[in-house]
Amino acid sequence: MDxxxxxxxxxxxxxxxxxxxxxxxxxxxEIADEAGIAKGTIYLYFKNKEAxxxxxxxxxxxxxxxSARAILKDSSMNMQDKLIVFARNHLTYYYERRQHTKLFxxxxxxxxxxxxxxxxxxxxxxxxxxxxxxEGGLPDPELYAVSYxxxxxxxxxxxxxxxxxxxxxxxxxxxxxSNLFINGCGKELASSYFT
Amino acid sequence: MDxxxxxxxxxxxxxxxxxxxxxxxxxxxEIADEAGIAKGTIYLYFKNKEAxxxxxxxxxxxxxxxSARAILKDSSMNMQDKLIVFARNHLTYYYERRQHTKLFxxxxxxxxxxxxxxxxxxxxxxxxxxxxxxEGGLPDPELYAVSYxxxxxxxxxxxxxxxxxxxxxxxxxxxxxSNLFINGCGKELASSYFT
Amino acid sequence: MDxxxxxxxxxxxxxxxxxxxxxxxxxxxEIADEAGIAKGTIYLYFKNKEAxxxxxxxxxxxxxxxSARAILKDSSMNMQDKLIVFARNHLTYYYERRQHTKLFxxxxxxxxxxxxxxxxxxxxxxxxxxxxxxEGGLPDPELYAVSYxxxxxxxxxxxxxxxxxxxxxxxxxxxxxSNLFINGCGKELASSYFT
Amino acid sequence: MDxxxxxxxxxxxxxxxxxxxxxxxxxxxEIADEAGIAKGTIYLYFKNKEAxxxxxxxxxxxxxxxSARAILKDSSMNMQDKLIVFARNHLTYYYERRQHTKLFxxxxxxxxxxxxxxxxxxxxxxxxxxxxxxEGGLPDPELYAVSYxxxxxxxxxxxxxxxxxxxxxxxxxxxxxSNLFINGCGKELASSYFT
DNA sequence: TATGAATGAGGTTTCATTCAT
DNA sequence: GATGAATGAAACCTCATTCAT
Numbered sequence: 001m002d003x004x005x006x007x008x009x010x011x012x013x014x015x016x017x018x019x020x021x022x023x024x025x026x027x028x029x030e031i032a033d034e035a036g037i038a039k040g041t042i043y044l045y046f047k048n049k050e051a052x053x054x055x056x057x058x059x060x061x062x063x064x065x066x067s068a069r070a071i072l073k074d075s076s077m078n079m080q081d082k083l084i085v086f087a088r089n090h091l092t093y094y095y096e097r098r099q100h101t102k103l104f105x106x107x108x109x110x111x112x113x114x115x116x117x118x119x120x121x122x123x124x125x126x127x128x129x130x131x132x133x134x135e136g137g138l139p140d141p142e143l144y145a146v147s148y149x150x151x152x153x154x155x156x157x158x159x160x161x162x163x164x165x166x167x168x169x170x171x172x173x174x175x176x177x178s179n180l181f182i183n184g185c186g187k188e189l190a191s192s193y194f195t
Numbered sequence: 196m197d198x199x200x201x202x203x204x205x206x207x208x209x210x211x212x213x214x215x216x217x218x219x220x221x222x223x224x225e226i227a228d229e230a231g232i233a234k235g236t237i238y239l240y241f242k243n244k245e246a247x248x249x250x251x252x253x254x255x256x257x258x259x260x261x262s263a264r265a266i267l268k269d270s271s272m273n274m275q276d277k278l279i280v281f282a283r284n285h286l287t288y289y290y291e292r293r294q295h296t297k298l299f300x301x302x303x304x305x306x307x308x309x310x311x312x313x314x315x316x317x318x319x320x321x322x323x324x325x326x327x328x329x330e331g332g333l334p335d336p337e338l339y340a341v342s343y344x345x346x347x348x349x350x351x352x353x354x355x356x357x358x359x360x361x362x363x364x365x366x367x368x369x370x371x372x373s374n375l376f377i378n379g380c381g382k383e384l385a386s387s388y389f390t
Numbered sequence: 391m392d393x394x395x396x397x398x399x400x401x402x403x404x405x406x407x408x409x410x411x412x413x414x415x416x417x418x419x420e421i422a423d424e425a426g427i428a429k430g431t432i433y434l435y436f437k438n439k440e441a442x443x444x445x446x447x448x449x450x451x452x453x454x455x456x457s458a459r460a461i462l463k464d465s466s467m468n469m470q471d472k473l474i475v476f477a478r479n480h481l482t483y484y485y486e487r488r489q490h491t492k493l494f495x496x497x498x499x500x501x502x503x504x505x506x507x508x509x510x511x512x513x514x515x516x517x518x519x520x521x522x523x524x525e526g527g528l529p530d531p532e533l534y535a536v537s538y539x540x541x542x543x544x545x546x547x548x549x550x551x552x553x554x555x556x557x558x559x560x561x562x563x564x565x566x567x568s569n570l571f572i573n574g575c576g577k578e579l580a581s582s583y584f585t
Numbered sequence: 586m587d588x589x590x591x592x593x594x595x596x597x598x599x600x601x602x603x604x605x606x607x608x609x610x611x612x613x614x615e616i617a618d619e620a621g622i623a624k625g626t627i628y629l630y631f632k633n634k635e636a637x638x639x640x641x642x643x644x645x646x647x648x649x650x651x652s653a654r655a656i657l658k659d660s661s662m663n664m665q666d667k668l669i670v671f672a673r674n675h676l677t678y679y680y681e682r683r684q685h686t687k688l689f690x691x692x693x694x695x696x697x698x699x700x701x702x703x704x705x706x707x708x709x710x711x712x713x714x715x716x717x718x719x720e721g722g723l724p725d726p727e728l729y730a731v732s733y734x735x736x737x738x739x740x741x742x743x744x745x746x747x748x749x750x751x752x753x754x755x756x757x758x759x760x761x762x763s764n765l766f767i768n769g770c771g772k773e774l775a776s777s778y779f780t
Numbered sequence: 781t782a783t784g785a786a787t788g789a790g791g792t793t794t795c796a797t798t799c800a801t
Numbered sequence: 802g803a804t805g806a807a808t809g810a811a812a813c814c815t816c817a818t819t820c821a822t
């Protein structure tokens with residue numbers, strides 16, 4: 001097997017197993033088995049278990065960032081459309097990974113490199129939204145960006161937790177989130193206030 | 196020592212260490228040391244490590260829920276005030292626990308009892324917001340509730356990650372979050388759009 | 391409760407549990423529970439777990455020896471009858487205890503006092519048979535005694551192992567064992583040899 | 586070291602230590618030390634302590650059964666000779682193992698696989714004697730077989746308990762046991778009765 | 781480069797025993 | 802005498818990592 005392919009096989013297996021069972025409950029031997037190689041071989045490609053986990057996470061997060069950047073750069077959309085597409089991308093990404101939730105929650109506890117990476121990733125993702133919003137001239141774009149991601153992330157939770165969360169529900173949430181972000185709930189609230 | 200006190204001492208030590216280092220990186224012997232008792236004594240109060248973690252989590256979450264419920268029931272405030280007080284309560288809670296973030300992220304991976312509890316906790320917390328909003332007659336109060344919690348939770352992340360996040364910054368976020376939730380960012384966006 | 395009664399209650403519980411599950415698989419706390427007393431109380435009556443086991447064994451073995459001695463001393467029987475009654479006593483004793491076999495097999499491994507006691511018990515029991523046989527003027531009565539006990543003990547194994555070993559089967563073995571001991575199997579063998 | 590050799594080394598060490606001190610008083614680390622390997626290595630060859638004990642027992646019992654079967658199949662001997670050779674084999678076997686008595690008495694209490702194996706072993710051994718006797722046309726060969734084994738087993742006890750039991754004493758017992766089994770003690774008894 | 785047998789540190793849990801009340 | 806909460810030694814077993822082949 002090509003060394004690149006072998007590395008990919010290990011990352012694939014790591015993604016699958018870490019994602020299903022979490023870092024601590026996944027054994028290196030299981031990853032080797034699933035990748036179809038010997039245990040020792042993993043150590044030719046990754047320094048240790050933490051490094052493998054970080055690599056798995058990095059690969060996944062990088063893809064995620066790229067998909068988000070593509071939206072930002074697309075000049076054919078106006079702000080509102082971008083927000084919708086961005087939301088759809090965000091939720092779809094996790095929707096497709098809903099069987100691998102442990103990758104985001106059950107991570108090694110004390111690996112500085114991973115912590116550093118995750119910090120940068122969150123920031124990077126936030127920058128993308130921030131820039132998108134800054135184009136619209138929003139003051140405090142950082143706080144807005146953080147908030148929008150927060151809304152989406154919480155709907156993501158429902159995807160991961162609710163067993164029969166489907167594609168239509170996802171689309172409903174996309175519309176809901178972007179609409180709330182732009183218009184707030186004040187009008188609905190106000191109208192009912194006075195009846 | 197009173198048995199109740201001893202149980203509390205164990206929970207305190209567990210809260211501190213699990214919160215600092217996460218479930219897997221915390222040893223029962225460390226908890227015993229910090230609680231000032233013998234290792235075996237923990238097992239008189241908790242069946243095993245998972246049960247202790249669950250108890251620690253439960254105690255903390257229950258307090259959190261109570262504080263949130265108190266806001267809901269306070270009839271002296273209007274909706275907007277409630278949203279602000281709720282946001283302040285949420286962020287302050289995590290602000291005070293910013294040294295113990297691992298309690299929320301680094302949990303045991305496969306304990307069904309804990310998973311069940313966390314699910315119920317998240318739902319319970321969502322219900323509180325939902326009811327608060329339902330009083331205002333919002334349609335789809337669940338989606339609004341989820342979204343508001345999402346906004347707050349993401350700002351919470353900044354509290355946990357940014358080393359010099361202070362009390363004023365917290366208050367700023369409180370105002371920002373509640374305002375965004377009610378009014379959206381559309382007006383700011385619109386006004387700048389046309390300049 | 392009378393101290394004597396309490397001691398008996400502990401011995402009874404020990405006999406039951408050690409006999410059912412063996413020395414190592416029986417917990418002192420279980421014995422205390424079954425005896426209806428506190429764990430610590432056992433140590434007022436017995437130095438430690440081994441001593442309790444030894445006491446349980448001793449009590450049981452002493453009763454056994456007494457029943458055997460009674461047969462020896464009974465002058466109303468001839469040798470053959472004594473052998474039969476002795477065999478019946480032996481098998482009946484274990485038959486009644488067939489739920490408590492672990493008392494004889496699963497004993498503590500390295501307690502010198504128990505080892506010494508068991509040695510003496512076996513010898514004592516052997517002496518009784520030896521004397522019985524010596525009255526009949528047998529040469530080498532020790533070897534005969536050992537052999538007779540051996541026959542009975544192996545039939546005892548069947549009692550303990552075979553789930554539906556009943557009273558009639560027991561009586562059959564009694565007759566069989568004593569008859570074999572006196573007459574051997576040579577005649578049966580011989581007769582068939584020549585047919 | 587060859588894997589087979591390593592497995593044998595573990596079995597040898599297990600045989601020695603289990604036999605000297607019994608199952609519960611033997612530590613896995615001691616077995617590893619004696620086998621000259623690391624603790625964890627044992628678990629590559631045996632699932633757990635019980636499985637190792639069972640394997641040790643099985644190996645020993647199998648050899649024993651083979652030696653007994655060889656006698657049964659030897660057509661050059663008549664019945665009486667076979668009984669003598671069988672007795673010698675039985676006692677010699679335990680004579681050679683007189684330092685390892687705990688293997689037969691101090692076994693794990695609740696391992697179903699071991700219990701099942703021992704049951705089958707006892708039965709198998711009994712069958713061999715039974716067939717041997719059945720060739721002579723004895724009725725009830727099972728009871729006779731059980732009895733003969735019982736006689737031998739009790740003499741075995743003396744081997745294990747008496748420190749200066751030697752080879753001549755063993756041979757004396759062999760002759761004694763086979764003779765008693767064939768002829769009984771009735772004649773000696775009778776003759777002395779009337780003198 | 782690839783292997784997988786071997787390692788051994790390390791953690792959870794049990795339970796006989798103690799001793800303050 | 803009686804209690805039972807507390808102790809802490811001790812042992813099994815796991816699994817990330819190494820290294821001879």
